[in-house]
Amino acid sequence: MxxxxxxxxxxxxxxxxxxxxxxxxxxxxxxxxxxxxxGLRKARDRVYEEIRVLQQEYFLQSVSRPEYEExxxxxxxxxxxxxxxxxxxxxxxxxxxxxxxxxxxxxxSGGRAP
Amino acid sequence: MAxxxxxxxxxxxxxxxxxxxxxxxxxxxxxxxxxxxxxxANYMAxxxxxxxxxxxxxxxxxxxFGIRYVAEHSNLAMPRxxxxxxxxxxxxGSLLFVAFALSGMAALSMAMTPRRTGTQRAYxxxxxxxxxxxxxxxxxxxxxxxxxxxxxxxxxxGINPLLTHPGMFMHPxxxxxxxxxxxxxxxxxxxxxxxxxxxxxxxxxxxxxGLVAWALLAAxxxxxxxxxxxxxxxxGYWAWDPVENAAFMPxxxxxxxxxxxxxxxxxxxxxxxxxxxxxxxxxxxxxxIFINRGGPVPSVHSFGASSLGWVxxxxxxxxxxxxxxxxxxxxxxxxSTHSLESTxxxxxxxxxxxxxxxxxxxxxxxxxxFPLISELxxxxxxxxxxxxxxxxxxxxMLALIFMMGVGPLLPWRTATWATVRxxxxxxxxxxxxxxxxxxxxxxxxxxxxxVGTAVSTLVAVSVLRxxxxxxxxxxxxxxxxxxxxxxxxxxxxxxRYGGYVVHLAIVMLAFGIIGSSFYGTTRDIFMRVGESxxxxxxxxxxxAVETTIFADRTERQAVLNISRNGExxxxxxxxxxxxxxxxxxxxxxxxxxxxxDDLYVIFSEVxxxxxTAAFRLLVNPMVWWIxxxxxxxxxxxxxxxxxxRRRAVAHVELPDPPKLGEQAGGALAKGAS
Numbered sequence: 001m002x003x004x005x006x007x008x009x010x011x012x013x014x015x016x017x018x019x020x021x022x023x024x025x026x027x028x029x030x031x032x033x034x035x036x037x038x039g040l041r042k043a044r045d046r047v048y049e050e051i052r053v054l055q056q057e058y059f060l061q062s063v064s065r066p067e068y069e070e071x072x073x074x075x076x077x078x079x080x081x082x083x084x085x086x087x088x089x090x091x092x093x094x095x096x097x098x099x100x101x102x103x104x105x106x107x108x109s110g111g112r113a114p
Numbered sequence: 115m116a117x118x119x120x121x122x123x124x125x126x127x128x129x130x131x132x133x134x135x136x137x138x139x140x141x142x143x144x145x146x147x148x149x150x151x152x153x154x155a156n157y158m159a160x161x162x163x164x165x166x167x168x169x170x171x172x173x174x175x176x177x178x179f180g181i182r183y184v185a186e187h188s189n190l191a192m193p194r195x196x197x198x199x200x201x202x203x204x205x206x207g208s209l210l211f212v213a214f215a216l217s218g219m220a221a222l223s224m225a226m227t228p229r230r231t232g233t234q235r236a237y238x239x240x241x242x243x244x245x246x247x248x249x250x251x252x253x254x255x256x257x258x259x260x261x262x263x264x265x266x267x268x269x270x271x272g273i274n275p276l277l278t279h280p281g282m283f284m285h286p287x288x289x290x291x292x293x294x295x296x297x298x299x300x301x302x303x304x305x306x307x308x309x310x311x312x313x314x315x316x317x318x319x320x321x322x323x324g325l326v327a328w329a330l331l332a333a334x335x336x337x338x339x340x341x342x343x344x345x346x347x348x349x350g351y352w353a354w355d356p357v358e359n360a361a362f363m364p365x366x367x368x369x370x371x372x373x374x375x376x377x378x379x380x381x382x383x384x385x386x387x388x389x390x391x392x393x394x395x396x397x398x399x400x401x402x403i404f405i406n407r408g409g410p411v412p413s414v415h416s417f418g419a420s421s422l423g424w425v426x427x428x429x430x431x432x433x434x435x436x437x438x439x440x441x442x443x444x445x446x447x448x449x450s451t452h453s454l455e456s457t458x459x460x461x462x463x464x465x466x467x468x469x470x471x472x473x474x475x476x477x478x479x480x481x482x483x484f485p486l487i488s489e490l491x492x493x494x495x496x497x498x499x500x501x502x503x504x505x506x507x508x509x510x511m512l513a514l515i516f517m518m519g520v521g522p523l524l525p526w527r528t529a530t531w532a533t534v535r536x537x538x539x540x541x542x543x544x545x546x547x548x549x550x551x552x553x554x555x556x557x558x559x560x561x562x563x564x565v566g567t568a569v570s571t572l573v574a575v576s577v578l579r580x581x582x583x584x585x586x587x588x589x590x591x592x593x594x595x596x597x598x599x600x601x602x603x604x605x606x607x608x609x610r611y612g613g614y615v616v617h618l619a620i621v622m623l624a625f626g627i628i629g630s631s632f633y634g635t636t637r638d639i640f641m642r643v644g645e646s647x648x649x650x651x652x653x654x655x656x657x658a659v660e661t662t663i664f665a666d667r668t669e670r671q672a673v674l675n676i677s678r679n680g681e682x683x684x685x686x687x688x689x690x691x692x693x694x695x696x697x698x699x700x701x702x703x704x705x706x707x708x709x710x711d712d713l714y715v716i717f718s719e720v721x722x723x724x725x726t727a728a729f730r731l732l733v734n735p736m737v738w739w740i741x742x743x744x745x746x747x748x749x750x751x752x753x754x755x756x757x758x759r760r761r762a763v764a765h766v767e768l769p770d771p772p773k774l775g776e777q778a779g780g781a782l783a784k785g786a787s
Binding site for chain 2 (some may be wrong): 013021059060063
C-alpha cells in the first residue's frame with residue numbers, strides 16, 4: 001500500500017512538474033493583452049475605491065472641502081487616464097480578434113483548414 | 115505508516131528544494147515554463163505533506179507504538195479526541211504541522227497572487243519554497259516524527275496532562291499557523307525587493323496575508339491566555355512568560371504593519387517602513403520559533419522545548435541578515451511617492467502608533483533576552499519579572515490606546531488645530547463625563563486606572579459616534595431603516611469599520627485587564643469538609659471531596675457550595691489529578707464567570723486526613739470581557755478582509771486629452787458611486 005501511494009504521488013509530481021517544461025507554450029498576444037487589461041481593471045477599481053472612501057470621509061466631515069475637491073480631482077484624472085489606457089487595450093483586443101477572423105475567413109475561402 | 119510518512123516527507127523536501135531553485139532560476143532567466151513548474155512544485159509539496167499528516171494521524175489512531183513519537187505522546191488510555199492535540203504535543207509533530215501549514219498557505223497565496231505580477235510572484239514563491247525546504251529539512255534530518263523504535267512497547271507514555279484541555283485544540287495550531295503565516299507577506303515583500311518592483315500589487319497581497327497572520331496570532335494568544343487561566347492554577351492569564359512574549363512580539367510588529375500598509379495603499383507613503391516592518395515581524399517570528407523550540411530561557415511552556423535551539427538560532431541569523439541586507443541593497447526602489455506633510459494628520463498618527471507598538475515589542479524583547487545577556491556577561495541568570503513589563507509597557511499601552519481614539523478623528527494629509535479641536539471636543543467631553551461618573555460611582559482613586567478608563571472610553575466614544583453619525587446621515591439621505599443604514603455604512607468601507615470593530619474589542623480587553631489587575635482579591639486558606647470561607651462578596655463552602663481512580667491518574671474533586679451576600683448561587687467543582695507517569699499534579703480551577711467578576715477556586719492539595727484541603731480563592735473583576743473580546747477580534751478581521759464586490763462599468767468614448775480633467779468626473783461617476 002505504501003509503495004503504491006508513494007509511487008503514485010511521485011509519478012503525479014513528475015508529470016505535473018515536467019508538463020510546463022515539455023509542452024512549451026508562450027502566452028499568445030491576446031493572453032498578454034488580457035493580463036494587461038486585468039491589471040488596468042484592478043488599478044481602476046482601486047481609484048474608484050479611493051474616490052468612494054474620500055466621498056465618505058467628506059460626508060463624515062473628516063476632510064475639509066478644498067482638500068476633498070483637490071483629492072477628488074486628482075483621483076478622477078488618474079481614473080480617466082486609466083480608462084483611456086483600458087480603451088486602447090480594448091481596441092488592441094478587438095483588432096487581434098478581427099485579424100484572427102480575417103485569417104479564418106481567408107483560410108476557409110482558400111479551401112484549407114485553419 | 116512510518117515508511118509512508120518518511121517517504122512523503124522526503125518527497126516534500128525534494129519538491130520544495132526544486133520549487134525554490136526553479137522559481138529563482140526561472141525568474142532570473144525569465145523562463146516562464148520553469149517558474150510555472152516551480153509553482154506547481156509548491157502545490158505538490160502541500161499534497162505530499164498532507165499525506166504525511168494523514169499518516170501520523172493514522173499512526174495515533176491505530177496506537178502504532180512502534181513509532182517513537184506516537185509512543186511518547188499517547189497511550190491506550192488517551193481519549194481518541196486528544197489525537198489532534200497529541201499530533202503537535204512534541205517537537206517533531208509541531209514541525210510537521212508547521213511545514214504543512216506553511217506549504218498550504220504558500221500554495222494558496224501563490225494561487226491568489228495575479229499572474230501579471232510576473233517575477234515578483236516567482237521570487238516570492240522561491241522564498242516560500244526556501245523556507246519550506248528549511249523546515250522540512252530540519253524535520254527529516256533532526257526531528258523525524260516517523261522514527262521507529264527497535265521494539266514497540268505495549269503501551270505509550272501518554273499525553274502531557276497540561277495539554278488535555280479544550281483550549282489546546284486551537285491554541286497551539288493557531289499560534290504556530292499565525293507565526294508561520296508571516297512568511298507570506300514577508301515572501302511577497304522579498305519577492306518585490308528581489309524583482310526590484312514594490313508596487314500596489316504587493317500592498318494588496320501583503321495586507322491580506324498580514325491580516326490573516328495577525329488574526330491567527332491574536333486568536334492564539336487569547337486562547338493561550340484562557341488555557342493558562344483555567345489550567346495553570348495561579349489565577350492569572352498573562353505572566354510575560356518568554357514563550358507568550360515570543361508570539362506577542364511579532365503580533366505587535368504585525369499590528370504596526372497592518373496599520374502602516376493602509377497608509378501606503380491610501381497615500382503611497384511608508385514604502386520603506388512597511389518593508390522594514392514586515393522584516394521585523396518575520397524576524398521576531400523566527401525568534402519566537404527559536405525561543406519556543408530552543409528553550410534557551412525558563413518558561414511554563416518548557417514541555418514544547420527541544421535541543422534544536424542552535425538550528426533555529428542560525429535560521430534567525432540568516433533571516434535577519436538576508437532580509438535586511440536586501441532591504442538596504444534596494445533602498446532606492448523603496449522611495450515613497452509622497453512624504454509626510456504635517457505632524458497633525460492621520461498618517462502622523464499611524465506613525466506614532468507604529469513607534470509605540472515597536473517600543474512595546476522591543477521592551478518585551480529586552481525582557482526576554484535579558485536573562486541570556488546577564489548569563490553571558492555576569493555568569494548569573496537574572497530573569498525580568500512582571501513589574502518591569504508592567505511599568506515600562508503599561509504607559510506605552512495607554513498611549514497606544516489614546517492614539518487609537520484620536521488617530522481616526524484626524525484627516526489625511528494635514529489638519530489645522532481648529533479642525534482637530536472641532537473633531538475632538540465632543541468625544542473628549544463625553545469621555546470626561548463618563549470617566550468622572552464611573553470614578554465617582556465606583557470610587558476609583560488609582561491614577562493609572564482613571565487614565566486607562568479615560569483612554570479606553572475615548573476609543574469607544576470615537577467609534578460609536580462615527581457609527582451613529584454615519585448611520586443617521588445614511589438614513590436621511592437614502593431613507594433606509596437604521597439597521598440597514600448601519601450595515602450599508604459598514605459595507606461602504608470594510609477595512610476601516612472592520613478595524614473599528616477590532617478597536618472596540620481592544621477596549622473590552624483593556625477594561626478586563628484594568629479590572630483584574632487592580633481590583634483582584636486573593637485568599638489562600640485550608641478548609642475541612644463542611645467549613646466555609648469568604649472572599650469578596652462570595653462565601654465558599656467546602657461540601658465534599660470525591661476521589662476517582664483512572665488508568666492514568668487519580669482525580670480528586672472538591673464540591674463547593676457558593677453563595678453571594680448570603681444568597682445561595684450554585685455548586686462548583688474544582689479538581690486536581692495526580693499523574694504518576696509524568697510525576698505531575700494538574701489542576702482545573704472552578705470558575706464562575708460573569709461580566710462583573712469571576713469567582714475562581716483552585717483546589718491544590720489534600721492533607722493526609724483526606725478531609726482537609728488547601729484552596730486559593732480569587733475574585734477577578736471583569737476578566738469575562740477579555741474572553742468576550744475574542745470573537746470581536748475575529749469578526750472585525752473578517753469584515754476588514756471581506757472582498758469588495760466588483761461593480762460593472764460602462765465604457766464610454768473619452769474626449770480629447772485637453773478636456774479630460776474637466777469631463778472625467780461625469781464619465782467616472784457611474785463607476786465610483
